[in-house]
Each structure stands twice: as C-alpha cells, then as structure tokens.
Amino acid sequence: MNLIQVAIRNVGRNKRRSFITMLTVFLGVVVSTLTRGLLDGLQGEIKSNLTRKMYGDLQVHRKGYQDTLESQPYKLLIPQKIQNLTWDQAPRLKVMALVNHQKSQSTTPVMITGIDSTLENIVCPRFMSAVQTGKMLDSTLERGPVSSTPTSQEAEDLGEASGLGSQQDDQSLKGVGPRAEGFQQILLTPSLVRGMGAEVGDEMIVLIADKDNMQQAIIARLVGVIDLGIPGAAARMAWMDLAQLQKTLNVQGQASEIAIRLPVSTDLRDGQNHLLSYLGADQMVETWEELGGFLRDAMALQNVVFTAVVGIMFAIVMAAIVNTSLMTVMERTREIGSLMALGYRRKHILTLFLVESAVIGGLGGVLGLMTGVFGIGILNFTGISLKLPGQVIATTLYPTVSLTFLCLLFSLAVGSALLAGFIPAHRASHLKPVDALTST
C-alpha cells in the first residue's frame, strides 16, 4: 500500500515527463477506440446491408444452386414455402431474361428476381428503402396480363396478308401487334437504367424463356431504380412481382431461393442447423457470411490490418514508456541506493517502478477510453454519411464499440506499460546499494 502511494507520488514528481508519456498512451487508446468504432460501424453497416437488404440471415437453395442458376434455373426450383417453419420467409424466383426498353429500343440481358413485396419487406426491410428514384414495387398493385383480345389492330391482322413486295411490306414493320397487357412493375439497377437511357414510367418488355423453353414476353412499367449499394453486388439485376413471374413461367408455387430472417436472439449457426431439419436431402442452407464471401473476407482483412496497426501503435507507446522509465531510473539511482540502504528489497524496487509504469498506462488508458467512447458516442448520435464505391445513395455509418473491446484495450494499455517498465525496473532493482549511493 505504501509502495503504491510512493509510486503515485513519484509519477507526479516530474509532471512534464509523466504527462508526455501518459499522452502517448492516451493518444494510442483514443485512436484505437475511434478506429475500432468506425470499423465496427462500417462492418455493421455492411452486415445490415447484406442481411436486411439482400440475403436475409439464411437462404435455402437446392444443392448446386450457385453453379447452375444461370444455365438451368428451372432445375433448381424448390417449394416456395418451408412448411411448419415459423420464421419469416421470403421466396424469390431467379431467371435470366432480356429486357427491352421500348423508347430507346435497347435490349440487354439481366438477372430477374421475382419477389413478393410484402414478404420481402419483412425479411429484408432495407431493400424496400433502397429506391434511388421512383418507388418500390408493390405486389398488391400487380394485375396480370389479360390474354390479348381482338383489337382493331388484330382484326386488321386477321385480314388477307400481302406478303413481301407490297406497300404493306415496310409499313407492317412499324406496327405494334396484339399484346397482352396488365399492370406489371419492374425495378432496375442504376447502371442498367443509365445504359438504356430509361426513365421511371417507361415501358419495358421482358423476353424470357419459360419452364418449357417457350418464349414469353412481359410488358412491364419501370416503377423504380434500386441502388443496392453493396460492393460486389451484380449490376445487371431487375426485380418483378413473384406471383406474376411464376405464372408467366408456369412455375406456380416454386422458387429459386427462400430468404430467412432469424428471430433476434437466434445464433446464426444454430439457426442454420435448426433449419436443415426442415429440409430435404437435396436442399441446403447458407448463411449470409457464406453468401457474401467476398465481403466477409474483406471484413476479416480489415480486422487483421486493424490489429496490426494497434500493435504498431502500442509498440511506439511502449518505446516511449521504456525511454521515460530508463531516464527516471538514471535520475533516481542515488534514491534507489538510499531505499536499499533503508532496507527496501530488490522486489520492492521492482514493484515500485512497475507500479509507476502501470499508473501512467492506467491513467492514460482510462482518459483515452473516456475520450474515445465520448467521441464514438457523438459520431453514433450524428451518424457519418458517406458513399461507398459505386453507391449513388449515401450510406450512414453509426460507429459503435463493444465493452469487450474496451476492456481488452485497457488491459493492453496497462499491460504494455508494465512490459515496457519491466526492463528499467529490473535494472533499478539490480543496482548495488553502494554503487547507487555513490553514483553522480
């Protein structure tokens, strides 16, 4: 107890030096806390984007899904609902199609995803807010195509044809022809809309091969532009109503994937294992981490880099503490000799210097943590708006930091101070009293 009091008093003996050393620890802790907070905010945002905008927490597919989705979409279909499962489910149907923009007459291949807007809003609520312009697809407004009834155009078409070489030859090429129209909606990504020069409200025709490989056309209205804002997400994507797409493709009640939202308290891996018990042997469950492999790896890399940076920072902090302690030992050699002459043992001297280092580390750490947490609190309150690469709509980050990390960081600050103070303390404790007393 006496030693600790002496140590604390010693810290205050050379205020400037102790302040600079403490400042080094303080800055190290503040920078680490803020960096971790921002990183947690960014990674939390990425995770939320992946789980609440795109993937859901889990996804159910038929085995082989990732390899053959584009080439054989109809071989991968599964029932659109998992019976007896109480978790929220959003079935989706994915097929490749050609989308034609009538105004510019540009046609481009896209991956169409059929969604039920009500279910999607429950499982991936952020998807519904990813509208850059226009509005979100609303399944309740969908009206399927009414089989084309004889219009004046078709009545005319059912007359005698002139074939080629007549006046009708070129005129006929400008006609529209009978078409089965209802009210069907389509959402496109910004790059597709830019590429085709389309605007919200424009008519698009989706050309698509159905389950029997028969060519089908869907006349749809571009109702909105969706910016997923997820690096690595495919740019050539479109969304339409699930039920209408199923009907057109003759695959009613079937889906390519089912996105699942886990109850709040359920662990991802536990949920994955639990879900498997509801599925057949030909089906599989993937977590959002497995589906977003690139981003998961990117986050892991971020963490490695962060750890390395913190390591380097605390090496510098330790160097500063070593330097300060060595100077202290040199200055106080005679004092050490006096203490030893008074009966202090080597372990007491060692403890004295170690406690001094720990006090500097602890004080710097506590102040650093307080400042860092305060800074994170302000940033969390205000949010940080930034555009990730490829994003049109800015993302708002809300930095957070976990208590576990704060405890670890404090331990690191004190631990590094102790480690750094050990060499000078050891040196001081091994001085010979006579030599120490006679040193100049």
Next chain:
Amino acid sequence: MNLSRRIINLFAAVTLNLNSIPILLAQDAVEIIKKVEEMLGPKNLKASYRFVNHRLDGTTSEYQVNFSMRDAERSHVQFIFPEREKGREVLRLDNDIWSFVPGVSRVVRIADRDSFAGGDFSNADVLRIDWLKKYVPKVLKDLPNQWIIQMDAKPATSAPYAKMRLWVDKKTGQPVQQHYYDSNGTLLKRCLYGETKKFAVIERPARLVMENVITKQKSELTVLDFQMIAGFPDSRFMVENLGK
C-alpha cells in the same frame, strides 16, 4: 330451247360449285401445313441462304450459309461468308442443336430460341420445319384467297413459341405471312414471305423478312439455291464430325 339451255347451264354451274365445296373442306389445316412444310423443308434438301441483319443504327451484317436437311429431325448449316465466320457449323439432331466454333475448335450446345447469326431468326426458325410435330394446327379464318392457320404448341414439347399463325395462299399453297406469339397472345415476331421462285421442282418464297416486333429490328433470308439430292452421308449429321 333457250330456256332449257339456261336451265342446264344453271344446273351445271350449281353442280360444279357443290363439287368444289368438299374439295375446299378437304384442305384441312394439317394438310395445308404439311404441304407448306414439304415446300420449305423437303427431305434431302441442299440449299444456300443469305442472311442480312438490319440493326436500328442503320448497320447491316451479312452471312451466307450452306444448308442441308436430311429429314424433319436432322439439319446442318455451314457458314461460308464472311471470311471470319467460315467453318462455323450448326447441327440439329431432333431437339438438340450444336454449334461448332472454329476459333476455339469446340462444339457447344445452343438453344432453339437463341438468335441465328445474331439476327432475328432463331435457330428454330432456320433449322427446324417440323411444325406438325410441335403444334396443333387449325383453320382460324377462311378468307376468300387465303387461309389463316393457327398453330398452338402441344403441351411439353419444348415448342419455341406458344402460338403461331400462318397465312397461306389458297391458290398456290404458298405461305404469305407468319406471326409468332407468347402464351398471353403478345406478338413477338412476324415473318413476311415473298418473291416466289421455282427451284428445280419446288416453287417457294425466295425471300423472307423476319421482324422482331419487340426490338423493331429485322432480318432477311434470301434463298440463293434450293435443290433436292439423292441423299447425304450419315457423317454429315454427327456431332463428332463437326469441324472435320
């Protein structure tokens, strides 16, 4: 005398017309389509076609091919123009279509509905004239000079279109126009036939214009040569012989 002659003439005219009705009725949809199929794709056919694809920006691309058809199940195309496409081959064996790509010396399987030579004709439009196998025809409208035959896809036959309508000239049996629809009745493409020409024993349209109603682009097919030969060697219609 005059009166009796008039009566005889009237009787003869009525009889003649009555006789013509069963002839007309006998031309049911299946027979009409069968004749058109035999006209456009007879067995052991050796032909040469030129394709011109017209794009919306005013550019065109031209291809010339040699076409062989042994029967309704087997047909083969060899590109001979332009130079860079020489050696490309397409082979159809019933429901499977294969393409040999000379640049990489590999055979790839392609789909019926895929575009033929980047134009508005699909592979099915060019390589298969077996409508009766995939569709059920009926006379939709009996016009004074033409029949409109509607062909509805048979279930589960992988027909490329849900419905087709073909206008056939009654007098000549020549196709005049063809429309292609999806299952909801939306018109996808239309083909105009014309410039009827006699090739050896077969008289048929020598020019076809296929318009894609959706993309507003069109492609032309001109028949340069069309003849029937004694037969083809089996090797012509084997996947493993593509590119050899």
